[in-house]
Amino acid sequence: MDVIGLMSEHLKTYQEAMINEINLLMNFRAVMGAPEKSPMEYLYMLEQYRHEKTGRYYYLERPFRSFYGALPSEEIVELYELDTVEDLFSFEFIKMSERDIFIKKCTNCERFFIPRRRADAEYCDRLFADTNRKCSEIGAMLRYEKKVAGNPVLEAHKKAYRRFHSRVRAKKMSQNEFRLWSDEAVSKRDACLAGTLPFDEFVAWLEQGRLRRARGGGR
Numbered sequence: 001m002d003v004i005g006l007m008s009e010h011l012k013t014y015q016e017a018m019i020n021e022i023n024l025l026m027n028f029r030a031v032m033g034a035p036e037k038s039p040m041e042y043l044y045m046l047e048q049y050r051h052e053k054t055g056r057y058y059y060l061e062r063p064f065r066s067f068y069g070a071l072p073s074e075e076i077v078e079l080y081e082l083d084t085v086e087d088l089f090s091f092e093f094i095k096m097s098e099r100d101i102f103i104k105k106c107t108n109c110e111r112f113f114i115p116r117r118r119a120d121a122e123y124c125d126r127l128f129a130d131t132n133r134k135c136s137e138i139g140a141m142l143r144y145e146k147k148v149a150g151n152p153v154l155e156a157h158k159k160a161y162r163r164f165h166s167r168v169r170a171k172k173m174s175q176n177e178f179r180l181w182s183d184e185a186v187s188k189r190d191a192c193l194a195g196t197l198p199f200d201e202f203v204a205w206l207e208q209g210r211l212r213r214a215r216g217g218g219r
């Protein structure tokens with residue numbers, strides 16, 4: 001293997017280690033839940049966990065050389081000197097924890113992201129696959145579609161919804177009629193999901209619209 005291949009393998013190993021680390025940190029946060037711990041407490045828990053497993057700490061007691069320097073703008077800043085890529089990763093990780101930068105995993109593409117607008121964001125702002133749309137734009141829809149695909153009640157409702165909606169587009173049904181139908185369909189769908197309306201009756205009700213249209217030849 002050539003030098004570049006070796007270096008990229010090496011880098012990949014650290015990258016994977018860091019991904020594990022972030023996953024572990026997120027698990028700790030999920031398991032501990034409320035009351036929220038401070039960011040450094042999670043780091044401490046991570047280290048305790050590692051110490052139990054391996055007998056050593058990874059972040060604690062690991063010195064970094066730091067000093068003060070001046071920027072061209074004459075601002076004095078704290079600077080760090082890092083020798084290895086491994087040091088760089090662990091340094092970044094500590095700083096991320098210290099500054100309470102809350103990393104999350106995108107519910108859609110499963111990559112890490114830092115929520116910028118709201119802490120409870122579930123989706124990242126990357127473009128998803130070849131859709132040209134961001135996860136934050138289409139994630140909820142894709143999740144709903146996945147849910148629909150596994151649920152006959154939702155599936156039946158979706159099909160009927162599309163059918164009726166296309167009638168509005170074809171001007172065979174008014175917006176108002178559609179809204180009335182849609183409201184009723186949603187409450188019947190929810191009743192069916194809750195088990196108070198039998199599935200067969202729900203489907204029969206949805207189909208009834210189709211028959212009416214066939215007989216009436218559009219309105």
Ligand SMILES: [Zn+2]
Pocket residue numbers: 106107108109110111123124125126135136
């Ligand atoms: Zn994403």
